[in-house]
Amino acid sequence: MRSPHRHGPGYSAPPGVLACRGTEALRQERFKEAIELFKQVIRQEPRPEWKEALADAWRGRARDLAAKGMFKEAAMVLENTIAAGGPVRDPSLYVTCLIRDGQQPKAAAYLLSHLGAPEAQHDDLEPVAAALLVVVPRLPDPTPGTTPEQARWRELAVAARAALAAWCDGAPAEEVKRCLNAISLRSAFRPFRLLLNSLITAPADADRTRQMMETIAPGSPFYPLRQAVMEAMRRETAMDADAWNRLTPGQQRFVAETSGLAAPASQFLGRLAAAERGGPGVLFNFLVKQSDLPQADVRNACLNLLPQVPDRMAQFEKSFGALSLVERCRVQALIAEARSDWETAGRYWQRTAAAIGADKATGEEGRLSQAVILRHLASLATKHGEFDAAEFHEDPTIHFLERACAADPDYLPSRLELIAQYRKASSPQGASFTASSSTGSSSKEWHRLVDETVRRFPEDASVLHQALDSALARKAYKQAEGFARRLLTINSINPGVRRQMIELQLSYARKQVRTKRPDLALKALTEASAWERSDTPSAPLRIVRGLVERRVGTAEQGEAKVREGVELAGGGVAGWFRARLEADLIKDGDTSWLHRELVRARELPPTPDAIMGIVSAVGQPEAAENRKAITSLLVGMRSWLLQAAAIDWKPAEFEAVADMLTRFEMYDLLRDYAEAARERDPANPAWRFHAIVAHAQGLPYRLTVREEDEVATLAKAAVDRQDFHMLSRINRFMEGDADLNRRARHHGHRGPAVELDDLDDDEIMALFSAVLTNMPSEAAANLRRRVNELGREPALTELVDQMKASPFGPGMPEPLLRELCAAMVAKAMQGGRSQSGGPKSRGSRQRSFF
Amino acid sequence: MRDPFTVLGVADDADDAEIRRRYLALVREFPPDRAPERFQELRAAYDALSDKRKRLATKLLHTNSAALSRLSMDALRAGSTDGPPARATRQTVAVLLAEGITLALPELSPPHSGDGSKRGR
Numbered sequence: 001m002r003s004p005h006r007h008g009p010g011y012s013a014p015p016g017v018l019a020c021r022g023t024e025a026l027r028q029e030r031f032k033e034a035i036e037l038f039k040q041v042i043r044q045e046p047r048p049e050w051k052e053a054l055a056d057a058w059r060g061r062a063r064d065l066a067a068k069g070m071f072k073e074a075a076m077v078l079e080n081t082i083a084a085g086g087p088v089r090d091p092s093l094y095v096t097c098l099i100r101d102g103q104q105p106k107a108a109a110y111l112l113s114h115l116g117a118p119e120a121q122h123d124d125l126e127p128v129a130a131a132l133l134v135v136v137p138r139l140p141d142p143t144p145g146t147t148p149e150q151a152r153w154r155e156l157a158v159a160a161r162a163a164l165a166a167w168c169d170g171a172p173a174e175e176v177k178r179c180l181n182a183i184s185l186r187s188a189f190r191p192f193r194l195l196l197n198s199l200i201t202a203p204a205d206a207d208r209t210r211q212m213m214e215t216i217a218p219g220s221p222f223y224p225l226r227q228a229v230m231e232a233m234r235r236e237t238a239m240d241a242d243a244w245n246r247l248t249p250g251q252q253r254f255v256a257e258t259s260g261l262a263a264p265a266s267q268f269l270g271r272l273a274a275a276e277r278g279g280p281g282v283l284f285n286f287l288v289k290q291s292d293l294p295q296a297d298v299r300n301a302c303l304n305l306l307p308q309v310p311d312r313m314a315q316f317e318k319s320f321g322a323l324s325l326v327e328r329c330r331v332q333a334l335i336a337e338a339r340s341d342w343e344t345a346g347r348y349w350q351r352t353a354a355a356i357g358a359d360k361a362t363g364e365e366g367r368l369s370q371a372v373i374l375r376h377l378a379s380l381a382t383k384h385g386e387f388d389a390a391e392f393h394e395d396p397t398i399h400f401l402e403r404a405c406a407a408d409p410d411y412l413p414s415r416l417e418l419i420a421q422y423r424k425a426s427s428p429q430g431a432s433f434t435a436s437s438s439t440g441s442s443s444k445e446w447h448r449l450v451d452e453t454v455r456r457f458p459e460d461a462s463v464l465h466q467a468l469d470s471a472l473a474r475k476a477y478k479q480a481e482g483f484a485r486r487l488l489t490i491n492s493i494n495p496g497v498r499r500q501m502i503e504l505q506l507s508y509a510r511k512q513v514r515t516k517r518p519d520l521a522l523k524a525l526t527e528a529s530a531w532e533r534s535d536t537p538s539a540p541l542r543i544v545r546g547l548v549e550r551r552v553g554t555a556e557q558g559e560a561k562v563r564e565g566v567e568l569a570g571g572g573v574a575g576w577f578r579a580r581l582e583a584d585l586i587k588d589g590d591t592s593w594l595h596r597e598l599v600r601a602r603e604l605p606p607t608p609d610a611i612m613g614i615v616s617a618v619g620q621p622e623a624a625e626n627r628k629a630i631t632s633l634l635v636g637m638r639s640w641l642l643q644a645a646a647i648d649w650k651p652a653e654f655e656a657v658a659d660m661l662t663r664f665e666m667y668d669l670l671r672d673y674a675e676a677a678r679e680r681d682p683a684n685p686a687w688r689f690h691a692i693v694a695h696a697q698g699l700p701y702r703l704t705v706r707e708e709d710e711v712a713t714l715a716k717a718a719v720d721r722q723d724f725h726m727l728s729r730i731n732r733f734m735e736g737d738a739d740l741n742r743r744a745r746h747h748g749h750r751g752p753a754v755e756l757d758d759l760d761d762d763e764i765m766a767l768f769s770a771v772l773t774n775m776p777s778e779a780a781a782n783l784r785r786r787v788n789e790l791g792r793e794p795a796l797t798e799l800v801d802q803m804k805a806s807p808f809g810p811g812m813p814e815p816l817l818r819e820l821c822a823a824m825v826a827k828a829m830q831g832g833r834s835q836s837g838g839p840k841s842r843g844s845r846q847r848s849f850f
Numbered sequence: 851m852r853d854p855f856t857v858l859g860v861a862d863d864a865d866d867a868e869i870r871r872r873y874l875a876l877v878r879e880f881p882p883d884r885a886p887e888r889f890q891e892l893r894a895a896y897d898a899l900s901d902k903r904k905r906l907a908t909k910l911l912h913t914n915s916a917a918l919s920r921l922s923m924d925a926l927r928a929g930s931t932d933g934p935p936a937r938a939t940r941q942t943v944a945v946l947l948a949e950g951i952t953l954a955l956p957e958l959s960p961p962h963s964g965d966g967s968k969r970g971r
Contacts, residue, residue: 063958066958067958092956093958096955096956096958099951099952099955100952100955104948127954128951128954128955131947131950131951131954132951134947135944135947135948135951164940164943165940167937168937168938168939168940168943169937170937210878210879219953219954220950220954221947221950221951221953221954222947222950223950223953223954224946224947224949224950224953225943225946225947225950228946230879243859248949250942250945250946250949251946253938253942253945254938254942254943254946257936257937257938257939257942258936258937258938259936260936272921287921290921293921297921298921300862301921304913307913308913330910334911334913338913352910365906368902368903368906369906369910371903372903372906372907372910372911373910373911375907376907376910376911408903411903
């Protein structure tokens with residue numbers, strides 16, 4: 001920084017120029033320079049505005065110094081304004097600097113002589129002033145010209161100091177109170193009055209006292225005293241090392257003094273807190289030496305530390321005697337868990353549980369402890385799965401949960417978890433553990449456990465839901481109805497249960513219509529309507545009722561009902577699609593009018609709501625089982641559905657639509673949707689994934705090597721951006737769900753694409769021979785027809801193209817592929833003699849050659 | 851998570867009622883609007899100890915339950931007197947008030963906003 005003198009001849013410059021330079025220096029926060037310049041100006045011409053500017057410069061300089069911790073110097077700079085005959089420019093800064101410099105008496109004297117002065121605002125300093133006037137050893141002497149406000153402050157300070165002195169000297173409560181009563185509750189001394197009052201009256205009304213003290217906020221200078229008083233008042237619950245540790249040394253001293261705590265006890269708490277901070281080893285060493293405390297408690301504390309300091313096991317046993325079997329196994333299990341050695345941990349936990357079980361003296365607590373450990377083992381088996389499966393005759397999770405439920409039958413969460421495990425094991429997808437864990441036996445266990453649980457917890461909604469599901473799975477409809485009614489008594493709205501029961505009756509009604517018993521169907525529908533709430537009418541219920549009524553002769557009434565249902569289902573294409581679907585499900589012969597309505601509705605372009613209505617309709621359980629009906633309906637609407645590819649779909653909606661298209665194998669539409677979406681939003685990788693799925697026709701083994709790489713890249717990117725929905729979709733696709741596997745079998749595929757590179761020439765010839773021998777008769781007929789229609793060479797080219805898209809394609813060189821296709825054409829043209837040459841394949845139903 | 855017994859300041863053989871009483875007392879002292887972090891800790895500790903099974907799980911399956919609360923109480927019980935509440939010294943109160951005054955003072959920062967770009971130009 002340049003010296004002000006280098007700017008020019010300071011003394012000779014006119015005051016105006018100097019003042020300009022000073023103002024500029026002030027603006028740029030060059031306070032030292034500004035001070036010098038304004039001092040020179042004032043010497044020449046002491047104008048009030050220049051004096052003001054000099055005071056501003058002093059304040060700026062003081063703040064600079066204070067920020068550097070030079071409080072004494074900062075205070076001195078601010079005192080320049082007093083010397084110049086004015087008030088301190090920044091009283092708050094001045095008092096702060098004095099206090100931080102340790103000049104409390106000076107700060108108190110300043111405050112007492114300036115509080116309430118008209119020239120400066122000191123409101124923000126009042127709480128500090130109150131505390132300061134209590135804490136200084138001696139009140140400052142009164143100054144001449146004291147204002148009434150300053151006199152009042154002095155009176156309050158005197159009263160507060162007298163009350164404190166009385167309390168500290170052990171004066172009776174009445175005397176302390178008399179002094180406190182002189183303190184106005186509207187003054188800044190109010191917190192002090194409350195605190196001292198609490199100390200003399202606390203036991204009488206602890207809650208009210210606590211509430212009063214809570215009005216003292218953390219920013220108050222009385223806050224540390226408030227914390228100490230609150231701890232000291234907590235006489236009904238003893239202080240612990242943790243709470244002790246949170247106190248400052250001053251607060252600890254206050255609590256020790258007011259609680260009458262002997263010095264060794266407070267020292268012990270301090271040392272205990274320090275040992276705890278030193279880590280488990282230091283704490284163990286500290287505790288093991290505590291001979292004055294009850295040894296059972298010391299042993300317990302050391303035992304709990306052992307898993308963290310396994311090397312102290314011998315020291316522990318030397319000090320407290322041998323560990324019991326339960327203790328030893330538990331400690332070993334915890335040590336193994338700390339090392340993430342789950343197999344060893346599992347072994348030791350099992351031994352712990354067995355040892356607890358063997359000790360009959362432990363009673364109920366032992367039983368509950370055993371159950372706690374068994375539940376923990378179940379959780380370890382689920383999370384880490386490192387238990388030796390051969391050790392158990394069933395899934396380890398189920399094994400441990402069964403034992404936990406036996407040990408503690410009243411613990412509902414375990415039972416619900418075991419029910420969920422049985423359900424999982426009884427479903428075809430879930431039964432993947434061992435041969436002995438068949439779906440049948442798991443299913444029986446599921447129903448048995450649900451029955452037992454519902455007997456034990458008859459009013460619990462989660463149990464009743466399980467019971468309802470179990471009854472439905474067993475086709476025990478009367479029982480299911482009973483559980484549903486009980487659920488409605490717990491929650492009369494319960495839309496899920498109502499929907500479930502309506503669907504159950506609808507399913508029954510559809511079946512009755514299909515078996516030509518519309519009378520029984522109408523009865524079931526009437527029963528179904530009893531489960532409806534007036535504010536949430538069911539669309540399928542009205543549609544089915546309408547269709548049945550049309551069939552039994554009340555056409556007009558029936559049609560009106562159907563239209564009502566169509567409107568409830570969203571109207572337009574969504575509604576009529578639903579009606580058409582229901583007609584298919586009940587095998588209604590007269591669907592032409594529905595078809596006409598659906599065609600008319602399709603004249604309007606598709607909307608997201610209409611498409612989502614269709615998605616919802618095909619998602620209902622019974623509809624999903626009628627793939628054929630839905631597929632034919634969707635295929636009939638192909639061009640209309642194709643228009644919806646142009647809609648700007650929200651990602652979640654798109655996923656729902658993509659799921660539907662995948663489920664019903666409309667891969668060409670899925671591809672169009674994905675490509676349109678990709679054009680609109682090229683940055684979203686989900687579209688590319690769906691395009692790949694469409695190309696592979698939903699079967700992962702149809703992926704080309706490049707596509708597999710792309711899917712792997714998409715999965716990695718999904719992990720990186722934590723898009724777990726996308727990752728889950730990719731995993732589902734790559735692992736192939738049961739439905740896909742079923743379709744794969746249906747199409748005659750037995751596994752992943754053949755890697756021809758792995759085969760030698762003889763094996764390739766054997767493969768060719770097998771393909772030719774087992775060529776399905778319909779495929780041969782198709783091939784002959786194409787040869788007749790197109791000619792031999794174009795038909796051969798077409799076959800080669802189709803083969804390229806098959807699992808053979810990517811791995812097989814084109815000449816070899818062409819050779820195979822030529823052999824197939826030749827074989828087909830021989831008159832289909834291969835018809836009797838091999839077993840009939842279900843793949844022959846495909847539209848392509850294979 | 852810290853040892854829930856220590857957080858609530860109860861012995862490891864405390865019953866449901868005692869744990870609840872202690873939890874409610876601490877929540878009154880550290881309500882969620884004023885001490886959200888401390889309240890979360892208290893809530894988690896109470897969740898871990900609120901019934902017998904949970905307490906057993908905490909005691910059996912966790913390594914951080916050092917049972918120090920029990921020892922602290924033993925020490926305090928041994929060290930406290932049965933007489934009426936005693937009084938602190940004037941010096942102790944002065945120390946606490948001085949701590950409070952220091953905490954209540956405003957933080958001091960230089961007058962400029964902090965980039966220092968205006969200085970020395």
